[in-house]
């Protein structure tokens with residue numbers, strides 16, 4: 492089986508490179524062709540002219556684009572290249588409803604679909620160390636798993652279509668809370684006049700240690716917020732979660748609501764394309780002298 496990748500952004504580019512290293516990459520497509528040209532693939536990998544061309548060359552097609560509307564756009568463009576037996580695996584973070592609609596859309600070409608959102612950041616994508624939460628038919632998952640294992644270290648079948656995205660929503664609520672806690676705590680530490688690199692090392696080795704602190708702590712205190720995971724993308728995820736929770740929860744999810752408000756301020760100030768650790772900008776403001 493050969494893989495294709497559609498969407499060569501921060502995450503998708505590494506997925507494609509890892510498939511290529513494993514010798515299973517057939518084709519790639521990116522909306523902005525220069526991004527595909529800039530990546531070095533081995534000979535024989537097709538830089539397709541259209542999503543349909545990439546799909547026609549591949550047995551399993553990974554999509555990794557930004558938002559729900561973008562996934563539908565590439566899905567519709569891919570349809571002529573799909574046929575029975577092909578599997579589309581969407582690794583974008585979108586809503587559970589979108590996953591179900593995509594499954595129905597691909598069925599019109601008798602192709603199979605798995606929702607396969609991932610966690611582990613750009614570092615995880617680069618090292619093929621992602622956690623992947625998969626929704627869809629168990630037999631299709633069995634066929635896809637060997638290829639998915641080339642880009643993710645922990646590939647887990649969560650249940651029927653949409654279960655992967657529901658699990659990813661759980662992850663994104665936690666990521667928001669961790670971002671709030673880490674940025675607030677580090678801003679407080681800086682206001683205390685502590686050596687922040689030492690703080691990050693010692694706290695990171697204790698009970699409060701976590702991925703975000705160890706991967707983003709030192710860069711954020713140095714004032715660097717290079718993406719990473721963009722503020723605007725996490726904002727998109729939290730809006731999806733707010734809609735998913737609306738009919739089920741007695742009161743609004745406070746971590747989600749607070750983080751959405753903070754991200755909206757950051758986006759308003761022009762920081763939407765920075766890493767989510769840019770929340771540190773707002774937390775530091777709280778400790779400015781005279782406020």
Ligand code: NAP
Pocket residue numbers: 498499500501502503521522523526555556557558560561562564565582583584585609610611612613719720721724725
């Ligand atoms: P990114 O760096 O902004 O890349 C986005 C990619 O999507 C680019 O290749 C872009 O093409 C393509 N794209 C966007 N809209 C499109 C459209 N309408 N048609 C065709 N292509 C389109 O984003 P990313 O960080 O890789 O994230 C991709 C997805 O993974 C998102 O759903 C995100 O929530 C999820 N995710 C991200 C992370 C992370 O740490 N970054 C972790 C887990 C999951 P162009 O090059 O033409 O703009």
